[in-house]
Amino acid sequence: MKKVLVDLTVKEVLHVNANCVLLVMHSEEPLPMTLPGQFAELRVDNTPSVVLRRPISVHSFDAEKNEIGFLVQVVGDGTRWLASLKEGDKVNTLMPLGNGFTMPEKSGKRYLLVGGGVGSAPLYYLAQELKEIGCDFALLIGARSAKDLYRRDAYEALGRVEYTTEDGSLGERGYVTNHSMLAEKFDRIYTCGPKPMMLAVAKYARENGIECEVSLENKMACGLGACLCCVEDTKEGHRCVCTDGPVFSIDELKW
Amino acid sequence: MVKTNVKIGGLELKNPVLTASGTFGYGLEFADFVDLNKLGGFIVKGTTLNHREGNAYPRSAETPMGMLNAVGLQNKGVDYFAQNIYPQLKDLDTNVIVNVSGACIEDYVACAEKVAALDKIPAIELNISCPNVKQGGMAFGVMPASAAEVVSAVRKAYPKTLIVKLSPNVTDIAEIARAVEGAGADSVSLINTLLGMAIDSEKRRPILSTITGGMSGPAVKPIALRMVWQVAKAVKIPVVGIGGITNGADAVEFLLAGASAIEVGTANFMNPAVTGEIVDYIENYLVRHNMSSVDELIGALQV
Ligand SMILES: Cc1cc2nc3c(=O)[nH]c(=O)nc-3n(C[C@H](O)[C@H](O)[C@H](O)COP(=O)(O)OP(=O)(O)OC[C@H]3O[C@@H](n4cnc5c(N)ncnc54)[C@H](O)[C@@H]3O)c2cc1C
Numbered sequence: 001m002k003k004v005l006v007d008l009t010v011k012e013v014l015h016v017n018a019n020c021v022l023l024v025m026h027s028e029e030p031l032p033m034t035l036p037g038q039f040a041e042l043r044v045d046n047t048p049s050v051v052l053r054r055p056i057s058v059h060s061f062d063a064e065k066n067e068i069g070f071l072v073q074v075v076g077d078g079t080r081w082l083a084s085l086k087e088g089d090k091v092n093t094l095m096p097l098g099n100g101f102t103m104p105e106k107s108g109k110r111y112l113l114v115g116g117g118v119g120s121a122p123l124y125y126l127a128q129e130l131k132e133i134g135c136d137f138a139l140l141i142g143a144r145s146a147k148d149l150y151r152r153d154a155y156e157a158l159g160r161v162e163y164t165t166e167d168g169s170l171g172e173r174g175y176v177t178n179h180s181m182l183a184e185k186f187d188r189i190y191t192c193g194p195k196p197m198m199l200a201v202a203k204y205a206r207e208n209g210i211e212c213e214v215s216l217e218n219k220m221a222c223g224l225g226a227c228l229c230c231v232e233d234t235k236e237g238h239r240c241v242c243t244d245g246p247v248f249s250i251d252e253l254k255w
Numbered sequence: 256m257v258k259t260n261v262k263i264g265g266l267e268l269k270n271p272v273l274t275a276s277g278t279f280g281y282g283l284e285f286a287d288f289v290d291l292n293k294l295g296g297f298i299v300k301g302t303t304l305n306h307r308e309g310n311a312y313p314r315s316a317e318t319p320m321g322m323l324n325a326v327g328l329q330n331k332g333v334d335y336f337a338q339n340i341y342p343q344l345k346d347l348d349t350n351v352i353v354n355v356s357g358a359c360i361e362d363y364v365a366c367a368e369k370v371a372a373l374d375k376i377p378a379i380e381l382n383i384s385c386p387n388v389k390q391g392g393m394a395f396g397v398m399p400a401s402a403a404e405v406v407s408a409v410r411k412a413y414p415k416t417l418i419v420k421l422s423p424n425v426t427d428i429a430e431i432a433r434a435v436e437g438a439g440a441d442s443v444s445l446i447n448t449l450l451g452m453a454i455d456s457e458k459r460r461p462i463l464s465t466i467t468g469g470m471s472g473p474a475v476k477p478i479a480l481r482m483v484w485q486v487a488k489a490v491k492i493p494v495v496g497i498g499g500i501t502n503g504a505d506a507v508e509f510l511l512a513g514a515s516a517i518e519v520g521t522a523n524f525m526n527p528a529v530t531g532e533i534v535d536y537i538e539n540y541l542v543r544h545n546m547s548s549v550d551e552l553i554g555a556l557q558v
């Protein structure tokens with residue numbers, strides 16, 4: 001798949017909660033096909049503390065309109081710069097990167113998408129595509145509190161969404177792995193979120209014989225499989241999260 | 256037309272722009288952004304006799320205007336390179352140079368011999384910053400005698416262009432450069448990464464799994480320039496300048512300081528198209544300054 005280096009123009013900035021913004025970006029030139037689970041590396045300008053690009057998952061993608069959406073949670077200087085962008089600003093972007101989630105070949109199966117925090121960002125595009133091909137799926141989103149969630153209407157418009165919150169302010173109180181919906185039968189779980197959550201989901205999936213794909217967020221430099229900084233220790237040794245991932249089947253990992 | 260080609264020992268480069276080992280993969284990773292044939296050449300990942308898994312993650316940390324890495328020479332070994340990577344590179348119209356690393360002299364020699372057998376690889380870059388496991392783990396490149404010893408051994412086994420990459424973690428880099436020149440190196444390249452460290456104050460832990468790691472990027476450029484300047488005055492063989500080069504003007508600075516060619520490293524992560532842009536910049540620079548050849552720039556610093 002050909003990768004491009006493209007200047008995206010910010011079309012819209014939506015402050016979706018206290019810590020997260022949704023950036024809707026537009027490209028003059030046609031964007032290369034980008035799949036759910038893939039990511040981009042965004043160049044952060046005018047920020048002396050940031051030299052490396054910042055990897056951000058594809059939250060939404062519209063090939064016809066040449067639009068791509070990123071959901072950014074502010075955790076440091078790079079994401080703060082991204083969150084401060086205004087309509088019309090340009091961001092130099094390297095994309096599409098990584099492998100993406102395995103898309104189902106045939107229907108008749110049930111899929112569960114489990115997200116935590118900003119980790120549910122790529123699950124939005126995945127859910128859009130699953131809906132498009134007519135798959136049976138549900139979303140389970142975990143957060144500390146209802147106010148940490150974002151774009152609930154958009155997610156709920158795609159299908160069934162269940163929640164867990166640690167303070168019980170929305171959905172069931174507790175962690176995603178304790179939600180009552182797990183009693184239903186699912187054939188595959190896709191998950192992205194904080195590592196402890198993904199480890200718990202992976203453990204649950206393994207114990208229940210459910211296929212499971214996780215999306216990792218190892219620290220990156222090149223994003224192209226060249227520097228070997230982003231490796232995960234897998235059953236086949238050190239593999240690059242930026243090219244062999246970010247999505248791995250739990251069977252490939254040592255978790 | 257301005258003349259941009261330079262010679263490094265027996266090696267002809269169409270322009271002085273190379274890439275630094277470990278930052279450009281096997282070149283192919285960057286083919287969507289750079290016409291590889293436009294470069295003077297590229298230096299592939301550090302290659303060892305046997306497969307190496309490298310160090311544990313985390314292996315990198317961003318630091319002010321730079322980064323630390325502790326990749327630890329992860330690679331599948333020279334035989335894998337020869338069988339699986341070399342066939343994809345051998346028909347390129349540029350110089351593909353292999354960076355050879357080792358844990359003992361015998362490994363360096365055996366690895367260099369295997370690379371020598373590959374027709375379309377015109378040169379090796381010998382990374383002497385590796386710890387000598389048989390001699391207490393001190394890097395070969397930190398003492399003139401051990402640096403010269405590994406270079407002479409490889410020199411006997413390797414007939415093509417031998418570039419020796421120097422470690423900056425030394426008291427007097429010019430002394431090491433003279434020692435490897437005396438041992439038969441055709442050229443020296445510098446600098447490799449500077450030993451550094453990063454700490455997470457909240458977790459009260461080092462960021463790298465190895466605690467310390469190699470620093471690179473724009474922050475190291477002044478040190479690299481100074482070392483290139485000192486070494487270029489100390490040896491007669493051509494010098495290849497490395498360290499913090501992020502644009503064409505940086506590259507010209509190294510040429511002025513005495514480098515005959517340059518390598519671009521960390522900047523490839525910031526802008527994967529940067530090497531092609533540097534080639535264009537140098538050509539334009541020569542035109543702008545009414546120079547007919549890049550030779551007029553090399554060592555032309557007015558002091
Ligand atoms: C494939 C991939 C996809 C990602 N997708 C998204 C996304 O859609 N939205 C989003 O907001 N973020 C995403 N991230 C994480 C994002 O890249 C980091 O939060 C960002 O690089 C931090 O940059 P900064 O300069 O703001 O913070 P820094 O100053 O670099 O870091 C601030 C703090 O965050 C921690 N941190 C930095 N990078 C990571 C990381 N990769 N994983 C865990 N902790 C980290 C640092 O250790 C530090 O404690 C993704 C990361 C990867 C690898």
Ligand SMILES: Cc1cc2nc3c(=O)[nH]c(=O)nc-3n(C[C@H](O)[C@H](O)[C@H](O)COP(=O)(O)O)c2cc1C
Binds near residue numbers: 301448471
């Ligand atoms: C991720 C990474 C991996 C590297 N791997 C190697 C290597 O395998 N062999 C080597 O001789 N130098 C290696 N280096 C050092 C570079 O080739 C170069 O000497 C150094 O980074 C300084 O140049 P720069 O500031 O332009 O990056 C590596 C550097 C980085 C950042």
Ligand code: FES
Binds near residue numbers: 227230
């Ligand atoms: S980030 Fe460079 S290899 Fe993955």
